[in-house]
Amino acid sequence: MLAEHKIKNFLDVISNSTNEELIWMNGYLNGIVSTQNVKEEIPKKSGVNKITITYGTETGNSKKLATEFAAKAKKQGIHAKVQSMEQYRLNDLKKEEYFLAVISTHGDGEPPAAAKKFYDHVHQNGFNLDKLKYSVLALGDTSYPLFCKAGEDVDEQLNKLGGNRIAPLQKCDIDFDTEAEEWFSNIFNSLNGDNSIAAVPSQIISKKPSGKKNYTGTLLTHVNLNDKGSGKETYHIEIAAEDVSYRPGDSIGIIPENNKAIVDKIIALTCINATTNIDYKEELVSVFDLLHKKLNIVYLPQRVVKLYGTVVQKDIPLKRIDLLDLLKDYPVSDAQQFLEIIKILEPVAPRLYSIASSPESHSGEVHITVAKNSFKVDDEIKYGLASAFLSRLNGNGLKFYVHPNNQFRLPEEDKNIIMIGPGTGIAPFRSFIAERDAAGATGKNWLFFGEQHFASDFLYQTEIQNWFETGVLTKVNTAFSRDQPEKIYVQHKMLEHGAEFFEWLNAGSYVYVCGAKEPMSVDVEQTLLQIIEQFGDRSKAEAEQYLDVMKEDGRYVKDVY
Ligand SMILES: Cc1cc2nc3c(=O)[nH]c(=O)nc-3n(C[C@H](O)[C@H](O)[C@H](O)COP(=O)(O)OP(=O)(O)OC[C@H]3O[C@@H](n4cnc5c(N)ncnc54)[C@H](O)[C@@H]3O)c2cc1C
Numbered sequence: 001m002l003a004e005h006k007i008k009n010f011l012d013v014i015s016n017s018t019n020e021e022l023i024w025m026n027g028y029l030n031g032i033v034s035t036q037n038v039k040e041e042i043p044k045k046s047g048v049n050k051i052t053i054t055y056g057t058e059t060g061n062s063k064k065l066a067t068e069f070a071a072k073a074k075k076q077g078i079h080a081k082v083q084s085m086e087q088y089r090l091n092d093l094k095k096e097e098y099f100l101a102v103i104s105t106h107g108d109g110e111p112p113a114a115a116k117k118f119y120d121h122v123h124q125n126g127f128n129l130d131k132l133k134y135s136v137l138a139l140g141d142t143s144y145p146l147f148c149k150a151g152e153d154v155d156e157q158l159n160k161l162g163g164n165r166i167a168p169l170q171k172c173d174i175d176f177d178t179e180a181e182e183w184f185s186n187i188f189n190s191l192n193g194d195n196s197i198a199a200v201p202s203q204i205i206s207k208k209p210s211g212k213k214n215y216t217g218t219l220l221t222h223v224n225l226n227d228k229g230s231g232k233e234t235y236h237i238e239i240a241a242e243d244v245s246y247r248p249g250d251s252i253g254i255i256p257e258n259n260k261a262i263v264d265k266i267i268a269l270t271c272i273n274a275t276t277n278i279d280y281k282e283e284l285v286s287v288f289d290l291l292h293k294k295l296n297i298v299y300l301p302q303r304v305v306k307l308y309g310t311v312v313q314k315d316i317p318l319k320r321i322d323l324l325d326l327l328k329d330y331p332v333s334d335a336q337q338f339l340e341i342i343k344i345l346e347p348v349a350p351r352l353y354s355i356a357s358s359p360e361s362h363s364g365e366v367h368i369t370v371a372k373n374s375f376k377v378d379d380e381i382k383y384g385l386a387s388a389f390l391s392r393l394n395g396n397g398l399k400f401y402v403h404p405n406n407q408f409r410l411p412e413e414d415k416n417i418i419m420i421g422p423g424t425g426i427a428p429f430r431s432f433i434a435e436r437d438a439a440g441a442t443g444k445n446w447l448f449f450g451e452q453h454f455a456s457d458f459l460y461q462t463e464i465q466n467w468f469e470t471g472v473l474t475k476v477n478t479a480f481s482r483d484q485p486e487k488i489y490v491q492h493k494m495l496e497h498g499a500e501f502f503e504w505l506n507a508g509s510y511v512y513v514c515g516a517k518e519p520m521s522v523d524v525e526q527t528l529l530q531i532i533e534q535f536g537d538r539s540k541a542e543a544e545q546y547l548d549v550m551k552e553d554g555r556y557v558k559d560v561y
């Protein structure tokens with residue numbers, strides 16, 4: 001019933017209304033009541049009221065899937081709380097009933113940085129999770145030696161701590177949609193009354209081969225972008241691949257080949273017949289090809305060094321080392337024993353390179369920008385495996401796959417963007433600018449680029465200048481760190497233009513950062529906060545909140561390595 005004052009108002013409205021208005025009100029009220037009824041009548045398909053979904057992500061895929069799953073759960077009448085593993089209160093795990101974890105693997109089989117605390121927590125003993133009903137969706141890439149390792153570990157640990165699986169662990173390759181969908185429906189089946197928890201297998205055995213598409217490209221162009229006098233070598237590489245499909249922001253994954261000279265030395269040292277064929281992943285491959293193209297023989301991880309020690313029956317210090325050095329220090333007894341060593345070697349892990357071309361401007365091609373990685377070991381200069389391989393690439397075909405990055409995308413054509421990409425961080429921005437140029441996008445584009453010297457290290461200088469002259473690039477700021485006594489980096493240039501930078505931010509501009517994770521992206525983020533504080537007249541806390549909102553809205557994104 002209505003309260004007395006409401007009845008009075010109601011009768012007042014009725015008595016002052018025409019017949020037409022009364023009919024309209026009748027329809028309006030009917031509409032409201034029927035929508036409410038529909039809401040109340042959402043069939044709750046399962047007896048489960050709420051679930052918690054946590055995600056551990058580095059590049060956003062796990063978050064995307066966790067959020068999609070929550071939306072589906074909601075449609076089934078289940079309240080789903082979604083939370084990053086970084087923010088998840090670890091003590092709550094003991095109180096959970098239905099708990100889902102979506103987690104990717106990064107580095108060399110490690111959890112994403114934001115999931116590390118959660119990962120370490122479930123690896124502790126001394127607590128019991130026997131009330132927990134859980135399942136894990138593991139994201140990874142089958143090209144890595146430790147496929148979905150972090151997800152496997154979390155699944156196993158939750159089980160060890162007493163948790164019960166409501167659906168088996170699902171491992172996904174980089175084309176994860178179908179497998180994730182399969183996991184979603186497994187969970188819903190389980191929540192909808194199929195309570196055969198004890199019978200849940202620990203893992204779904206993938207029935208179909210991965211849909212990840214491998215391309216073989218032909219080398220078109222291979223030039224060192226650095227000029228004489230530079231301390232660096234950065235290669236611009238163009239590869240033709242007719243049917244290649246990608247979007248600006250994506251990378252390619254390549255499996256590098258080992259140096260032939262090193263393979264020859266290994267063969268000479270072990271006296272193995274290089275042409276002997278070995279069964280490897282359902283194909284027959286010669287020893288030479290295995291060592292040259294498939295197996296990792298440099299900077300072996302400790303777990304492989306340990307296994308090496310077991311085969312040669314020696315106590316070997318557990319530190320990363322090249323196979324050739326191991327063979328010199330702890331030789332194998334004969335060729336037969338080396339065959340045992342071959343069995344413990346892992347596949348070469350892929351390396352990713354940001355695509356520097358644009359599908360609109362460079363159809364049928366993929367361009368990359370590769371810095372030759374060099375470092376010193378005991379005063380000897382050594383080079384990174386993949387970047388050295390790419391630096392000496394010649395006419396042979398290059399195998400690669402596309403690694404999508406759905407977080408790092410151009411916004412709508414009329415939006416403004418700020419790109420901060422020193423060094424090889426310029427690569428995706430060459431793709432962005434060329435794409436916007438070809439599409440005639442109306443949004444403004446501001447580029448910050450940095451390197452050591454203007455004369456020798458201004459990567460893509462001519463293109464950048466052309467884009468500036470034709471107006472595709474609205475603004476360009478460069479920082480050449482070693483052209484003056486004090487070091488000047490991109491973050492200093494951002495601050496120098498802080499007032500205008502903040503104007504762009506406040507008008508809705510998107511900010512992209514690409515290149516070295518440390519220290520560059522950390523310093524750039526600090527400077528962004530400083531600009532918001534100083535030129536946006538905000539407190540430190542307000543500036544952090546401002547940037548958090550930008551992150552949430554996808555207006556501040558990083559692709560750093
Ligand atoms: C999303 C993404 C995009 C990327 N985009 C680009 C890009 O556009 N351009 C680009 O140049 N790079 C890019 N990278 C980095 C690239 O993938 C590689 O990591 C980089 O080229 C180094 O690989 P490498 O095989 O040459 O070096 P690795 O052989 O992997 O060596 C890496 C490091 O390991 C150590 N190391 C290796 N071997 C030894 C040894 N024997 N003894 C002691 N230490 C050793 C050294 O510190 C060395 O620097 C990107 C990375 C990611 C994740």
Ligand SMILES: Cc1cc2nc3c(=O)[nH]c(=O)nc-3n(C[C@H](O)[C@H](O)[C@H](O)COP(=O)(O)O)c2cc1C
Pocket residue numbers: 056057058059060061062063103104105106107108109110112139140141142144145146147148149173174352
């Ligand atoms: C540098 C790097 C290292 C990776 N290492 C592994 C690995 O060791 N094992 C694996 O299965 N996947 C590995 N991956 C693949 C990621 O797990 C995969 O791309 C996943 O979809 C990322 O999900 P996320 O966006 O939620 O982090 C790696 C990816 C990158 C970029």
